Amino acid sequence: HFYDEQIKFAKQMPVRSLEVQEAEKKKSLDKIEEDYKNDTYQRDAIRKNFLDTYKTEQQRRDETVNNMIKMKEDGIKRYEAALEKSKADKLLDTPAEVLQPFSVEENIPVFASGVEGGKMLITENPAYFRKDLPKYIPQFMVLYWEWVSDAPMYGGEQGAYYRKMIEQNFPIEKLQAMIDK
Numbered sequence: 001h002f003y004d005e006q007i008k009f010a011k012q013m014p015v016r017s018l019e020v021q022e023a024e025k026k027k028s029l030d031k032i033e034e035d036y037k038n039d040t041y042q043r044d045a046i047r048k049n050f051l052d053t054y055k056t057e058q059q060r061r062d063e064t065v066n067n068m069i070k071m072k073e074d075g076i077k078r079y080e081a082a083l084e085k086s087k088a089d090k091l092l093d094t095p096a097e098v099l100q101p102f103s104v105e106e107n108i109p110v111f112a113s114g115v116e117g118g119k120m121l122i123t124e125n126p127a128y129f130r131k132d133l134p135k136y137i138p139q140f141m142v143l144y145w146e147w148v149s150d151a152p153m154y155g156g157e158q159g160a161y162y163r164k165m166i167e168q169n170f171p172i173e174k175l176q177a178m179i180d181k
Contacts, residue, residue: 003072
């Protein structure tokens with residue numbers, strides 16, 4: 001959706017009329033002629049470079065839109081390929097950890113462990129919820145904790161120690177046992 005919004009925004013960017021742009025182009029070419037009237041070699045090189053790289057605002061806008069569309073399509077293909085690989089590796093029933101945000105760069109992995117900065121992907125499974133239980137009974141729970149290694153108090157080694165203690169000793173099974181009761 002991010003790219004859809006960016007594409008929509010780029011398509012709506014205003015452009016000046018071709019007459020106004022051509023007048024500005026002519027003014028720039030005249031300035032090159034004036035500035036380099038005594039150096040024909042330099043003038044011709046600068047003029048050629050200007051004309052070779054010149055694009056109308058419409059052309060630049062279309063190029064921007066096309067680049068964004070390509071980035072979106074490339075990113076989706078990359079994520080679909082990673083999902084197909086996970087499917088082939090029979091990993092679809094294991095928790096998925098993805099990197100945020102959506103990236104089209106090949107050197108950034110789609111799936112990564114929490115240590116590598118991945119975030120667990122959670123999807124709702126409607127078959128999990130029991131319809132016979134009253135609505136006030138919890139049927140799922142989200143457990144989240146965070147630590148800051150450079151915090152003045154409980155950071156660094158102390159923060160790592162507390163993280164380890166929670167991960168090793170917190171009775172998560174007791175919380176799980178409370179669900180659906």
